[in-house]
Amino acid sequence: ASSSSILPANLPIYALNLLSNPPSRPDSAAIETTISNLNLLEHIEGGYFAETDRDPLLVPNPFQHLPALTNPTAIDDSPTRHASTTIYYLVTPRSPVGHFHRNRARTVHTLHRGRGVYVLLHMERRDERTGKVPVETFVVGHDLAKGERLQWIVEGGIFKASFLLPDAEAKAEGPETGKQGGSVSEGLLISETVVPGFEFADHDFLTAETMRDALTPDQVRELRWLLKR
Numbered sequence: 001a002s003s004s005s006i007l008p009a010n011l012p013i014y015a016l017n018l019l020s021n022p023p024s025r026p027d028s029a030a031i032e033t034t035i036s037n038l039n040l041l042e043h044i045e046g047g048y049f050a051e052t053d054r055d056p057l058l059v060p061n062p063f064q065h066l067p068a069l070t071n072p073t074a075i076d077d078s079p080t081r082h083a084s085t086t087i088y089y090l091v092t093p094r095s096p097v098g099h100f101h102r103n104r105a106r107t108v109h110t111l112h113r114g115r116g117v118y119v120l121l122h123m124e125r126r127d128e129r130t131g132k133v134p135v136e137t138f139v140v141g142h143d144l145a146k147g148e149r150l151q152w153i154v155e156g157g158i159f160k161a162s163f164l165l166p167d168a169e170a171k172a173e174g175p176e177t178g179k180q181g182g183s184v185s186e187g188l189l190i191s192e193t194v195v196p197g198f199e200f201a202d203h204d205f206l207t208a209e210t211m212r213d214a215l216t217p218d219q220v221r222e223l224r225w226l227l228k229r
């Protein structure tokens with residue numbers, strides 16, 4: 001990757017190729033067991049999820065009078081929101097991408113297993129003159145010495161995408177072995193707590209048009225595989 005590249009330069013190329021074109025084969029038995037033990041369902045963003053908590057406490061809806069989202073997943077301008085919600089979220093070799101979307105509420109993320117890359121589009125720091133926004137990427141994982149993160153916060157309004165990495169760089173095998181990149185991961189399992197609680201009315205997907213406005217052509221070429229189709 002060139003020095004201006006957004007994604008970490010040390011990513012195995014075969015993994016990127018694979019992940020941008022997910023395999024249509026089943027996940028490992030261990031991953032299937034996790035999906036079943038945690039009662040996970042397919043998420044419209046990609047990956048799998050289960051809501052594990054929804055605080056019954058209702059708080060004033062801080063988003064009630066905001067302008068509508070570009071393409072909201074639902075409409076609901078009720079005066080209250082649940083104080084918080086928490087989900088498990090899992091991306092796997094079969095469903096390795098959480099596609100670009102945003103929530104109006106901020107989200108606290110906690111890693112349980114695996115490794116992945118997060119890509120954030122900072123819409124709140126849009127350049128007035130060019131219309132372009134800063135892009136932030138980081139690796140989530142257990143190797144603290146390498147700067148991988150166990151916790152990360154995404155403020156409301158930021159577009160977010162994520163994708164699976166092999167569990168360890170060293171274990172990754174090239175395509176010549178016939179073992180594809182995705183097969184060396186047992187999945188990226190996290191918890192997400194949204195405050196105030198998640199509602200589809202506060203959620204939308206990044207469109208190709210908004211991506212073109214916010215990013216340079218080079219960035220679009222590098223990141224458009226993370227758009228929900």
Ligand code: GUN
Pocket residue numbers: 043049051085086087198
């Ligand atoms: N239902 C569908 N998607 C989600 C999500 O991301 N969070 C919560 N809490 N519920 C959902």
